[in-house]
Amino acid sequence: MDGASRWYIDGSELVAALGLVFVMSGVTLWWESILPTTMSIQAALYELVVHVLFGGIVLILGVHIERSELSRDERFAVMVWCFSGFLFLFLIAVWSGLGALFEGNVTAAFVSEVVVFGSMGGAFGVIAGVNHGRSARNRRLAERNEDQRETLVLLTRLLRHDIRNDMTAISGHAEILEEHVDEAGEASVEVIRRRSEAIIRLLQDTDTLVKTLGDDREFQPIDFSAVLREEVASVVDDHPAVSVESDIPDGLWVFADGLVHQLFSNLLGNAVAHNDPEELTIRIEATRRDGTIETVVADDGSGLPEEIRDHCFELGEQGPESEGDGLGLYLVSRLADVYDGSVDHEESEDGGAKFIIRLPTPE
Structure with a gap:
């Protein structure tokens, strides 16, 4: 028929x-x-x-x-x-x-x-x-x-x-x-x-x-120490007024691909974009912990607005005074998920924003 x-x-x-x-x-x-x-x-x-x-x-x-x-x-x-x-x-x-x-x-x-x-x-x-x-x-x-x-x-x-x-x-x-x-x-x-x-x-x-x-996409072992240091150098070159303190040991490797640097370029870029660079200090610390590399990115700025803290990683979420697009933190969360990792937000000890990123290490 x-x-x-x-x-x-x-x-x-x-x-x-x-x-x-x-x-x-x-x-x-x-x-x-x-x-x-x-x-x-x-x-x-x-x-x-x-x-x-x-x-x-x-x-x-x-x-x-x-x-x-x-x-x-x-x-x-x-x-x-x-x-x-x-x-x-x-x-x-x-x-x-x-x-x-x-x-x-x-x-x-x-x-x-x-x-x-x-x-x-x-x-x-x-x-x-x-x-x-x-x-x-x-x-x-x-x-x-x-x-x-x-x-x-x-x-x-x-x-x-x-x-x-x-x-x-x-x-x-x-x-x-x-x-x-x-x-x-x-x-x-x-x-x-x-x-x-x-x-x-x-x-x-x-x-x-x-x-x-x-x-x-193909994942492979990535020299994470080098990635973090490059991002630190990039933010210092682009914003000389920002104070950056880092503790990045040698020999840190993660299982990811070439996009992994976007996790930290977005977090560092957000910190600079939403605070006064001349009064901003950013601290980056990476450690090896239980089969993952845990990286803490914290600053002493104004922090995330309270009304978006619980859902800051959702697409389009941004503070009432933000001039951004609400895509940066969503992209950070998306990349962390792609790499079978995680990202969490807390208030830093200095009152600013604090992000904890965990990425798996190669077996």
């Missing part, structure tokens, strides 16, 4: 109808032929279950797929599986009693076998059909998700390439203008520069977040 004809057949209704026929046939056979000859209630109930069970499964699944997410073509495929299974075991049952049929001797036992085996084949067929339909649907959803992810990756790359170049140019011209504007214009130039840098950070975070969605 071609695809056009399938639209006129709702497989779920035919499956349910076949199940109803099985149930009615089983009940009728049991009532007319089996119950009168059964000597005990237990045996009668057993025979009733045997003759009705598989037909009931077909009936219930027929109703279920009518209300399920399966398309009409997928329901049609379930119907084909169901009727194929029914015909297969039905023909086997008929073949086993073919001699008696030729002799015109149709017994209640033969009819019972036909009903039980036919309903059993229908039940197995409809179960196989539903599983086949769901597997096909899951494959299509996986392919669609992969297409969407690839589109998102491409879009992010375009944004990062074009917008970042534009914002870098804007930031550079703002620095040039600083020497040619009066005091009233300096504040506006500073806003332009600050927002340009914020947009560049947003593009970097978005690109990193997209990369965490990939299925083909």
Whole structure:
């Protein structure tokens, strides 16, 4: 049957109808032929279950797929599986009693076998059909998700390439203008520069977040001591006014990939962005503890606003006075999860923010 004809057949209704026929046939056979000859209630109930069970499964699944997410073509495929299974075991049952049929001797036992085996084949067929339909649907959803992810990756790359170049140019011209504007214009130039840098950070975070969605990432031992020292050097170079104290022993290794540095570039960048660099001290301490590397990043700034502390790692969460995008801490949490690690927030001993990151070490 071609695809056009399938639209006129709702497989779920035919499956349910076949199940109803099985149930009615089983009940009728049991009532007319089996119950009168059964000597005990237990045996009668057993025979009733045997003759009705598989037909009931077909009936219930027929109703279920009518209300399920399966398309009409997928329901049609379930119907084909169901009727194929029914015909297969039905023909086997008929073949086993073919001699008696030729002799015109149709017994209640033969009819019972036909009903039980036919309903059993229908039940197995409809179960196989539903599983086949769901597997096909899951494959299509996986392919669609992969297409969407690839589109998102491409879009992010375009944004990062074009917008970042534009914002870098804007930031550079703002620095040039600083020497040619009066005091009233300096504040506006500073806003332009600050927002340009914020947009560049947003593009970097978005690109990193997209990369965490990939299925083909390969983790390997990473020299964590070197990563932390590079991030400390980076924040000191970019913000000379910030005081950074670090205790990073040699020989610390974690099982991660090249994105692991984003955990700390975001935390350090947030500390600087939300506090006065000239009055800020950041402390970084890394230790080996119970098969993990525990890293503490604490500062003496103003800390996280109280209203977001309990859910600061959720996407889009930010303080009422924040000019950020609410992506930084979510990205930190996401990366920690990807590496089978964890990140927690506390108030530091100096009243600022304190983050504890735990990452697994290589076996």
